[in-house]
Amino acid sequence: MRFKIICSFCLFALVAFPAFSEDLKNGMYSEFYPSGQIKLEERYKNGQRNGLYREYYESGVLKRRAHYRSGNLSGTEYLYYPNGKVSFVQTIKNGKIEGWAKSFYESGLLKGVVRYRQNVQEGLLKEFYESGKIKEEALYVADVVMWVKSYDEHGNLLLQKETK
DSSP states (O other): OHHHHHHHHHHHHHHHSOOOBTTBOOEEEEEEOTTSOEEEEEEEETTEEEEEEEEEOTTSOEEEEEEEETTEEOEEEEEEOTTSOEEEEEEEETTEEOEEEEEEOTTSOEEEEEEEETTEEOEEEEEEOTTSOEEEEEEEETTEEEEEEEEOTTSOEEEEEEOO
16 A cells, blocks of 8 residues: 555656756646645746646645746746735836735734835835834935835834935
8 A cells, every 4th residue: 555655656756847958947847745745836938937837835834926038037026924824025127126015914904105216116115013113215216215214113213314
């Protein structure tokens, strides 16, 4: 009976790990934890990541979901807490962060938001307490902080600093 279990695993592994000639990966590629639980799934085309990428916690809960195009991150990338809730989301175009990047508390409430233009922070960054009240604001111009304001949990200003 032990032989059958080992053999079944070997057959599964052969299906899950396609043969790649000369290190040029094509098709679906998967990795597993020693427990046998799926660790990651990704697709390759001509040796480059291409398509959906999924990474999992050992519990089986999704840890990261992203898309690749010709080896570069492209599209919306999600990171997850072990409880399955989104911890972070951002949009990437041609390997560069573009648009709003948002982080979340494990409860699902918004933790912070910042805008990017071609991988450069641009505009107002806002960070929140889990209560929803503003914790910090900072203005970015071409990845440089122009000013910062920090608040306590009651909304009282703790710090105001201009950097330029």
